[in-house]
Amino acid sequence: MEKYGFEMELSDFNRLMDALSKARQVAKAQEVFDQMRNRRFVPDTKSYTILLEGWRQEKNLLKLDEVYREMKVEGFEPDAVSYGIMMNAYCRAGKCDEAISLFREMEAKKCKPSPHIFCILITGLGNEKRLQEAVSSGRFHDVDRILDEMRKCGVGPNSRTYDIIIHHLIKAGKPKTAYKFFQEMSSDEGCEPTLSTYEVIMRMFCNEERVDMAIKIWDEMKAKGVLPGMHMFSTLINSLCHEDKLDEACKYFQEMLNLGIRPPGPLFSNLKGSLLDEGRKDTVVHLHRQIEKLRRGGTSLMRPVKCYLFH
Known part of the structure; x- marks a missing residue:
């Protein structure tokens, strides 16, 4: 730009750094930053945030910490975005204590956290298998306290927050606690379970051979107008087959066909x-004909089929 008589401005440097960072060339972005400083341009918070995100993507905690320290020394206060980048990097590196420390710093400086920041912490703690205790020190004694903390900050938990909690509790072998949070989520106004939430809870009950509870979840889901997908049908039908409840298995299989969902080969084989x-x-012959009709684009699958499916 200067070659053609145009003067570089701070926004030009920031755009160039951002483009380089997104192209995974953060080292070059750092060079641009250093050149900017040498030309007596004063960087702003955005300049530092771009570098922080670039080094986070490179998983270079050393450079990340260096930029963060320099940012504070130069008198720039981190904002919610900067804190989020740092916490994300620490959690992904398995350093959740450092992330919690940053959260406390953020709180002390009256910097309001976003739902995304809480999701970062919950995911990190879950990956460290510490979700139930959530951090034994400070004010985070368990998952309930994290949710309370969110509400105190004026940031109510959203569907994504609950999904992360439920996923990690199931993964940690705590189905009862997972179901407790599912019920809390269902009663939390403005925080409805998603298809993904219903799917993971239903699969949890099927894996525990509690297909009656899986059907209860299924019915709750449909009552709220959420339609099941192929994976949910497969999970439920396979579980019903495993428990020799073939009439019910056929009923849900027919429902899947009626919705125009093509069953995967292994499901029909089972x-x-x-x-x-x-x-x-x-019954097998009838269902096979129904599947073939669906594959050919037929639409008349809604007629009663009790004489074929049930004895």
Whole structure:
């Protein structure tokens, strides 16, 4: 730009640094930053934030800490975005204590955290298998306290927050606690469970061979107008086959066909094998015809089929 008589401005440097960082060339972005300083340009918070995000993507904690320290020495206070970048980097590196420390610093400086920051902390703690205790020191004694902390900060937990908590609790082998949070989520006004939430809870009950509870969740979901997808149908039907509840398995299989969802091959093979073991060849033939009609683009799958499916 200067070659053609245009003077560089701070915004030009920031745009160039941002483009380089997004192209995974953060070292060059750092060079641009250093050149900017040498030309007596004073960087702003955005300049530092761009570098922080670049070094975070490179997983270079050493450079990240260096830029963060310099930012504070130069008199720039981190904002919610800067704190979020730092916490994300620490959590991904398994350094959740450092992330919590930054959260406390953020709180002390009256910098309001976003739901994203709480999601970062919850995910990090879950990955460290510390979600239930959530951090034994400070004010984070368990997951409930994290949610309370969010509310105190004026940031109510959203569906994503609950999804992360439920996912990690199930992964940690705490189904009862996971279901407790699911119920809390369901009753939290403006924080409805998503299809993903219903799917993970239903799969949890199916894995525990509690298909009755899985069906209860299914019914709650449909009552709220959330339609199941192929994976949910597969999970439920396979579980019903495993428990020899073939009439119900056929009912949900037919419901899947009626919605125009093509069943995956392994699902029909499993149902077919269970039906043939019970001598129900006519039902297998009927379902196969229904599948073929769906594949050919047929639309008349809604007619009653009780004479085929149920004895």
